[in-house]
Amino acid sequence: MGSDAIEVTLTTFNGGRSLGIIHVGQVSAGGRAWRASKVLGMCWSIALVTALIPVAHFVLVPAFLLAGPIAAIAAYARERIVIGGSATCPNCRGAVALRRGSASTGFTQNCPSCRVQLNVAPTSPPWDGGATAP
Numbered sequence: 001m002g003s004d005a006i007e008v009t010l011t012t013f014n015g016g017r018s019l020g021i022i023h024v025g026q027v028s029a030g031g032r033a034w035r036a037s038k039v040l041g042m043c044w045s046i047a048l049v050t051a052l053i054p055v056a057h058f059v060l061v062p063a064f065l066l067a068g069p070i071a072a073i074a075a076y077a078r079e080r081i082v083i084g085g086s087a088t089c090p091n092c093r094g095a096v097a098l099r100r101g102s103a104s105t106g107f108t109q110n111c112p113s114c115r116v117q118l119n120v121a122p123t124s125p126p127w128d129g130g131a132t133a134p
């Protein structure tokens with residue numbers, strides 16, 4: 001699995017901003033099918049557990065049964081995922097290891113030091129081509 005290094009911008013709710021790098025890799029069809037089946041199994045397992053909750057099971061069981069295939073299709077469609085990355089927290093200036101498995105088009109993550117929510121997004125828009133930022 002080859003990977004591309006892409007520059008990302010981390011922002012916080014209070015306007016803090018810093019830069020980082022993520023490594024994005026292509027996922028094989030088999031890997032995507034495995035991820036999709038894990039998502040489907042997780043949703044349907046939750047549906048099974050929520051069947052034991054009185055009254056709420058009228059809503060939760062059908063919701064998770066329907067959400068399973070939808071989430072599985074979304075997981076299968078994700079051909080490029082983050083396989084790692086590093087950045088500096090804009091709030092506390094601590095090192096942040098960016099989460100593996102996230103969507104390559106942007107995601108949120110909490111800083112391990114100060115717990116502030118970080119919005120991670122690519123710095124340059126043409127990002128499906130795998131080009132790195134200038």
Ligand SMILES: [Zn+2]
Nearest residue numbers: 089092111114
């Ligand atoms: Zn922090």
